Amino acid sequence: MGSLNSDWMRGSLDLLVLSVLANGSKYGYLLQQELEQASRGLVALQAGTLYPLLHRLEADKLIRSRWDDSTGRRRKWYELTETGRRKLSQQAREWHEYAECLRRVLAPVLEASPRLT
Amino acid sequence: MPDREFELYLSLLSRLLRLKPAQMREISDELRDHLESRLEELAAQGVPRETAIQAALEEFGDAAELAQYFTHVTRLRRRRFVMRLTAGTVLAATASLLLVAAFSPMSAPTGAIRIAQAQSRPAPAEIESSRLTQAATDETEAKLDQPITVQYVDVPLRDVLSSISESLQVDILVTARTLENAGITGDMAKSLEIKYSKVTARTALELILAEWDLSFTVRDGLIHVIGREDANELVVYPIQDLIRSPEPPPAAPAGGNPPRIMSGGAGSTTDSTGRLIPAAQAVSSAVGVAAAQFNAGMGDGAGGGGLQTSYTARTVSELVMTTIAPDTWESNGGRGTLIEYDGMLVVNQNPAVHSRIVKLLKMLRAAKTARPDRDYPATGKIPTGTR
Numbered sequence: 001m002g003s004l005n006s007d008w009m010r011g012s013l014d015l016l017v018l019s020v021l022a023n024g025s026k027y028g029y030l031l032q033q034e035l036e037q038a039s040r041g042l043v044a045l046q047a048g049t050l051y052p053l054l055h056r057l058e059a060d061k062l063i064r065s066r067w068d069d070s071t072g073r074r075r076k077w078y079e080l081t082e083t084g085r086r087k088l089s090q091q092a093r094e095w096h097e098y099a100e101c102l103r104r105v106l107a108p109v110l111e112a113s114p115r116l117t
Numbered sequence: 118m119p120d121r122e123f124e125l126y127l128s129l130l131s132r133l134l135r136l137k138p139a140q141m142r143e144i145s146d147e148l149r150d151h152l153e154s155r156l157e158e159l160a161a162q163g164v165p166r167e168t169a170i171q172a173a174l175e176e177f178g179d180a181a182e183l184a185q186y187f188t189h190v191t192r193l194r195r196r197r198f199v200m201r202l203t204a205g206t207v208l209a210a211t212a213s214l215l216l217v218a219a220f221s222p223m224s225a226p227t228g229a230i231r232i233a234q235a236q237s238r239p240a241p242a243e244i245e246s247s248r249l250t251q252a253a254t255d256e257t258e259a260k261l262d263q264p265i266t267v268q269y270v271d272v273p274l275r276d277v278l279s280s281i282s283e284s285l286q287v288d289i290l291v292t293a294r295t296l297e298n299a300g301i302t303g304d305m306a307k308s309l310e311i312k313y314s315k316v317t318a319r320t321a322l323e324l325i326l327a328e329w330d331l332s333f334t335v336r337d338g339l340i341h342v343i344g345r346e347d348a349n350e351l352v353v354y355p356i357q358d359l360i361r362s363p364e365p366p367p368a369a370p371a372g373g374n375p376p377r378i379m380s381g382g383a384g385s386t387t388d389s390t391g392r393l394i395p396a397a398q399a400v401s402s403a404v405g406v407a408a409a410q411f412n413a414g415m416g417d418g419a420g421g422g423g424l425q426t427s428y429t430a431r432t433v434s435e436l437v438m439t440t441i442a443p444d445t446w447e448s449n450g451g452r453g454t455l456i457e458y459d460g461m462l463v464v465n466q467n468p469a470v471h472s473r474i475v476k477l478l479k480m481l482r483a484a485k486t487a488r489p490d491r492d493y494p495a496t497g498k499i500p501t502g503t504r
Contacts, residue, residue, distance in 0.1 A: 010270060028147060029154040047151055048178045051144075052186035067146075073153060074146045 009043065014062075015095065016043060017053060018080065018088040021063060025079035028054060054078055062087055123152065123170055126180055133184030135283070144187050152177070188283060253338025260285045261319040261335070268312045274301065274329055277311075278342070281325075285318055289333075291342040298344045299330050323469060334468045349452060349465050354474065357460040359481055360429035430457040433481070437462065441473045 020026065020035045028051060036044050045053075057063045062084035068075045080088065127149055131141045152173050159169035177183065265284065269277050275291075282289045311328070313321045322340070326332055332345045434457050438446050445451035445466065453466040464474060 027150065027154075029151045032151075046178060047148070047176060048183045048186065051147065051151075051183075055187065067143075073150050075150050076143070076147045 012095065013045075013049075013053060014057065015088065015091050017045075017050075017057065018062065018084055019092065021078060021080050022085070022088060025077045027075050027077050031078070057084070122174065126174055126177070127152075130180045130184050133181055133188075135184075135188050148177070185280065185283070188279075254335055257285075257287050257335050257338045257340065260287055261322070261340075262317050264315055265318040265321050266314040267321050267325070268314075269325075270311075277325055281318070281322060282340075285340075287338070287340055289340045289342060295331070295342060295344050301329060319469070332467050332469070345452065345467070349467055350471060351463070351465045352471050352474075353458075354462040354464060354478060355460070356430065356433050356462055356478065359433055359478070359485065360460060430460055430462070434462055436481075437464075437474055437477060441477060442470050445470055 016035060016039070017031065020031050020038065026034065028047070031054075032045055032047070032050055054063065054065075058065055058078070061081055063078045064081050065076050065078050068077055127145050130148065131145050134141045134144060136144075155173040155176070156166070156169050159172060160166060164172070263285075265281075267281070269280075272280075278289045278291065311325060313324065316324075322333055326342060327345075330345050331342055333340050333342050335341070434455050438448070438455060442451075442453075443449055445453045447454050453464070453470060455466075456463045462474075464471070466474070
């Protein structure tokens with residue numbers, strides 16, 4: 001498995017970003033790194049995708065940001081809003097159900113054909 | 118030196134961001150933090166700084182593209198404002214436009230009678246007076262004919278429109294009512310993957326809006342997004358000159374013999390009721406009669422004209438329906454209708470199709486007048502064999 005199907009990823013990017021923010025606020029670079037680790041290297045978001053996505057989530061009030069000027073460099077931190085947290089748990093449940101459903105439907109197919117590597 | 122490259126990238130990006138200075142600075146600061154963080158990590162891995170900067174910048178990709186993404190996201194609020202404003206003024210505007218439509222004589226900008234659908238017209242008040250000119254509309258039409266490359270993946274409609282508006286430098290207006298009628302709610306997100314290259318902006322916009330069951334029209338230099346149903350306009354095209362011979366040129370009256378001579382010889386023809394009328398008057402009187410009948414109450418749209426006239430009028434209408442956007446006609450499940458009415462085509466279609474019809478008729482007229490006399494010898498032979 002080299003990379004994820006881009007169609008599937010596209011539909012779940014918001015959810016992935018929200019979920020990485022669920023365990024505390026992050027700045028863009030940190031978020032990118034953690035997402036890559038959490039997905040075992042499969043989800044490597046480009047900055048060009050990540051930042052516009054973050055700004056959109058912020059415009060939709062799912063996350064909010066604040067600037068930290070205490071270190072030499074200005075850094076923008078993002079965290080979930082209440083709305084974002086609610087949407088995350090709701091969508092996580094939906095995705096889980098969907099994945100379960102797919103697993104059940106696909107199980108016979110996987111058993112019938114040996115895995116190609 | 119690479120450090121300068123770094124600064125250059127950020128300043129290029131800032132300049133490309135078509136945002137307020139404060140927003141530009143925030144995005145620039147945020148990306149600077151990202152680039153510096155990346156550089157620190159690469160340095161920790163022992164990558165030389167120069168190589169690290171190159172790598173970090175490559176990961177970021179094209180500054181122009183990145184700037185475009187940011188500009189779209191940040192402009193959303195402004196777009197929303199424009200849309201709300203439009204929705205608020207549309208009611209008042211509708212009333213005044215109905216009045217205008219009632220008192221203004223029917224104009225015929227392209228040799229056709231245009232019947233405006235006043236309820237979907239924009240409010241004049243919301244448009245800057247400087248753009249209310251024909252020149253502005255011509256300019257926008259020209260911009261729509263430019264080639265464009267667009268690529269969107271899972272992008273909401275409003276972002277798509279902002280982006281096209283940006284690249285064409287033309288305002289695109291959407292009213293809340295249009296969206297409501299098209300059943301578009303929320304952020305108008307739709308999972309779609311669009312990639313068009315080397316098409317005209319007009320075609321790209323048509324294809325994109327069709328995804329949402331929308332269309333557009335150009336008025337007063339602005340692009341107005343409209344519902345596909347609203348898009349239809351009723352236009353009457355007089356085609357008498359195409360289905361009869363062209364008027365004889367003054368220098369060579371014999372060359373103007375109509376091909377369908379039934380009786381009476383050169384210089385005469387018969388009208389739809391069989392009366393013999395002089396050739397010079399045939400075209401104009403037919404237009405007058407038909408237009409009067411049309412204005413009197415549209416009639417049932419069927420019939421009219423003599424047998425031979427309707428035969429050739431049918432040829433023209435078949436030509437229109439088979440060569441111009443075949444899918445959009447009612448007979449093929451579309452919404453467009455075409456009725457032959459006494460040597461005229463009464464067409465209810467969207468503006469894009471109308472403009473193509475105008476073009477086609479223009480071509481037919483040009484081809485007809487270019488036809489040398491040998492194609493229509495004075496013997497009265499009919500090439501189509503309708504006799």
